[in-house]
Amino acid sequence: MQLTKSQIIFDQQAHTYTTPDGVCLQGVTGMIERQLFPDKYSGVPEFVMKRAAERGSFVHEVCELVDDLGIEHESEEARNYQKLKESYGLQYEASEYLVSDNEHFASCIDKVYRESDNEFSLGDIKTTYKLDKEYVSWQLSIYAYWFERQNPGCKAVRLFAIWLRGSISELVEIERIPDGIIIELLSAEIEGRKFINPYAVPSVKTDMPLKYREMEQSIIEISEQEKYWKEQKKILMDGIMKEMVKAGAYSWKGESISFTRKKDSIRKVFDRESFERDYPGVYDKYLTDTPVSGSITLKVS
Structure with missing residues (x-):
């Protein structure tokens, strides 16, 4: 059974969806964020969002090269995606398959x-620091609802997130939300x-001030960017x-930067543990109190 091609026109550059009659339709992402996760990206700086979007677009593009052209792209995400396909026996059918009401x-x-002839699995690629399975569940459940109505007789039997971020590569099965709840969500947005x-x-109780609670995702992204660029350096x-x-x-020496290589050498260091063991009490005798400024530790759970 061949999949039905939607008549909706998708402009990839402007990221707009238009009917043959020229009517603009809503995308899913904005609707989900308005109705379900209004504070998901609250406080995240624009440059962080832009960089994350660029990284996500790149990974989507290289995965399409793997699927459509069979190209072995050099990026780690592309190699990992190919391994996931092989490990799970995924039989590729389509990329960026447009569905609509x-x-x-x-x-x-x-x-x-x-x-099979009339059974399909739907996957969504994610490149985020943490995989938000709740968000993906709503997203893919909406897709599955439209997919089955656009293709009568076909069934979306499995939904999964394809999590690709550097060395991270996981295929995570996602629970489908019943059609009745999806219909109610869409109706609420329309009305x-x-x-x-x-x-x-219920929200998790926290003693963190509102200002910083709203910046949590931003802080995580900045921390991750710091780690990434340290590794790249x-x-x-x-x-x-x-x-x-x-x-x-x-x-x-270049126009704006220079590199200086130091020769191999041997550095002498003081073996404190051995000194304390050989001369117990002497080390403590020479310790002095030095003021140390307070600090905080960031832990991303």
């Missing part, structure tokens, strides 16, 4: 895989009323070191 909403499903989420749980410096050794150079 043809009246109010439209969106593209990242990946469709064939299970301009607030959807009452039957799965909502190390990779760069290790590469430069190898090239300078190979060239026998100790100094390289």
